[in-house]
Amino acid sequence: MNRYWTLSDKPVGAWPDADTFVLREAPIPSPGPGQALTRTIYISLDPYQWGYKRRGAEAPGAPCHARTVSQVVESRIAGLAPGDVVFNTNGWSEYALMGEGVARPAYMIPRKLDPAQGRISLAVGVLGMLGLTAYAGMILLGDPKAGETAVVSAASGGVGQIAGQLARLRGARVVGIAGHADKCRYVTEDLGFDACVSHLSPTFAADLAAACPAGVDVYFENVGGAVFDAVLPLFNRGARMTICGLIAHYGDAPGVDARAALMARGAAIFAERGVSVRDLFVGDYVADHHDAFLAEVAPQVAAGRIRYREDLRQGLENVPAAFAEMLKGANFGKTLVQVSPDPTL
Ligand SMILES: NC(=O)c1ccc[n+]([C@@H]2O[C@H](COP(=O)([O-])OP(=O)(O)OC[C@H]3O[C@@H](n4cnc5c(N)ncnc54)[C@H](OP(=O)(O)O)[C@@H]3O)[C@@H](O)[C@H]2O)c1
Structure with a gap:
C-alpha cells in the first residue's frame, strides 16, 4: 500500500493544526505507457504549499503537492530505468507516478539527477x-x-x-x-x-x-x-x-x-x-535562467563558497508537523522530510 497525506474535509483555517491533514492509504499505482512509478526519498516543504491549500488549489482527496526527490521503481519512460534518481513532484506521498498525464505545475519539470553532481537532496534546495x-x-x-x-x-x-x-x-x-x-x-x-x-x-x-x-x-x-x-x-x-x-x-x-x-x-x-x-x-525563470543559475551557483556550492543548511526531518508521519513548524519559524534552514532511504548515501 501507498501512504500519503491529504487535506482533511474540515475547513482550512489560518494556519495548519492537528485537524488539517489526514494520512490515507491506497494501492501502489502501476505505470501506464510513458509513465514511471517512483518511491519518494525527500519531500520539500515550502511556504507556498500553504497558499495552495488555502486557495483550494488541490483536488479533494489528492496527495498534498510538493516537489520531491525520488527513485524509479518501475519505468515505461525511455531513458529512465529502475534505480535512477529523479526530481519530480510526488507530493506528501510514499509512491507516485510521473510522466504522461500526471498533473504537475508546468514549470516543475521532472528530470533525472546525477548523484555525482552533489547530494541529491540539493535538487529541491540550493541546486533547484x-x-x-x-x-x-x-x-x-x-x-x-x-x-x-x-x-x-x-x-x-x-x-x-x-x-x-x-x-x-x-x-x-x-x-x-x-x-x-x-x-x-x-x-x-x-x-x-x-x-x-x-x-x-x-x-x-x-x-x-x-x-x-x-x-x-x-x-x-x-x-x-x-x-x-x-x-x-x-x-x-x-x-x-x-x-x-x-x-x-x-x-x-x-x-x-x-x-x-x-x-x-x-x-x-x-x-x-x-x-x-x-x-x-x-x-518565470526556469526556462530561460535555470542553466545559467546552475553554471554560476553549483561550482560555488561544490567549493564551499556558498554554504547551505538543511533542516532534515524523518518519516512521512512527521510531515504535517514539520510543515506547520516551518510556517512559524521553528525550522532552521531549508525544510525537508526524508521518507525512505537515500540510496546514494
Ligand atoms: N516568489 C517565489 O517564486 C518564491 C519561491 C520560493 C519561496 N518563496 C518565498 O520565500 C520566502 C522564504 O521561503 P523559504 O522556503 O526559504 O522558507 P524558510 O525561510 O525556510 O522558512 C520560513 C521562515 O520565515 C520566517 N518567518 C515566518 N513567519 C515570520 C514572521 N511573522 N515574521 C518574520 N519572519 C517570519 C521564519 O524565520 P525566522 O525564525 O528567521 O523568523 C521561518 O523560518 C517565503 O515567503 C516563500 O513564500 C517565494
Whole structure:
C-alpha cells in the first residue's frame, strides 16, 4: 500500500493544526505507457504549499503537492530505468507516478539527477528551484553592487541563506534579519553576512538601522509585516526591492491583499526615493535562467563558497508537523522530510 497525506474535509483555517491533514492509504499505482512509478526519498516543504491549500488549489482527496526527490521503481519512460534518481513532484506521498498525464505545475519539470553532481537532496534546495529563486530575486532583480548594502529577511531559511551569500559574493555588505539568536549567529558566523538582527527584539527597528549605517540599496523581502516596516525608512535613492514572499501574511483572512497594503505603506518613500519594487515568481525563470543559475551557483556550492543548511526531518508521519513548524519559524534552514532511504548515501 501507498501512504500519503491529504487535506482533511474540515475547513482550512489560518494556519495548519492537528485537524488539517489526514494520512490515507491506497494501492501502489502501476505505470501506464510513458509513465514511471517512483518511491519518494525527500519531500520539500515550502511556504507556498500553504497558499495552495488555502486557495483550494488541490483536488479533494489528492496527495498534498510538493516537489520531491525520488527513485524509479518501475519505468515505461525511455531513458529512465529502475534505480535512477529523479526530481519530480510526488507530493506528501510514499509512491507516485510521473510522466504522461500526471498533473504537475508546468514549470516543475521532472528530470533525472546525477548523484555525482552533489547530494541529491540539493535538487529541491540550493541546486533547484530554491536556489533559482534566490538567484533571480537577488542577482537578476536586485543586482547588488560592490559596496552597496543588501538586506535579506528570513535570512537563515531556505531562500534567504542563498540570497544573502549571492549578494556577498558580488561584494555587497549584507545584513540578515532572522528570528532567534542561534539563527542570527549562523547567518553571520557560518554564512559570512556582515550583520544579522533579530525581528523578535523589542528594539528591532533601531537595531536594523544601526546595522545599516549607509542605508539599504537592495532588499530581498521574504516576510512583510513589521519586518518590511523596519526596512522601509532605510531605503536609499534608487534602491531595489524584490518581493519574493510575504510569509507573515500567509494566515491572513481570505481577501486581504497583503501586497497591496505593503505597497500603500511604502508608496510615499518609494516615490520620493525612486525605489523600484519587483515581484518574483520563480516559475518565470526556469526556462530561460535555470542553466545559467546552475553554471554560476553549483561550482560555488561544490567549493564551499556558498554554504547551505538543511533542516532534515524523518518519516512521512512527521510531515504535517514539520510543515506547520516551518510556517512559524521553528525550522532552521531549508525544510525537508526524508521518507525512505537515500540510496546514494
Ligand atoms: N516568489 C517565489 O517564486 C518564491 C519561491 C520560493 C519561496 N518563496 C518565498 O520565500 C520566502 C522564504 O521561503 P523559504 O522556503 O526559504 O522558507 P524558510 O525561510 O525556510 O522558512 C520560513 C521562515 O520565515 C520566517 N518567518 C515566518 N513567519 C515570520 C514572521 N511573522 N515574521 C518574520 N519572519 C517570519 C521564519 O524565520 P525566522 O525564525 O528567521 O523568523 C521561518 O523560518 C517565503 O515567503 C516563500 O513564500 C517565494
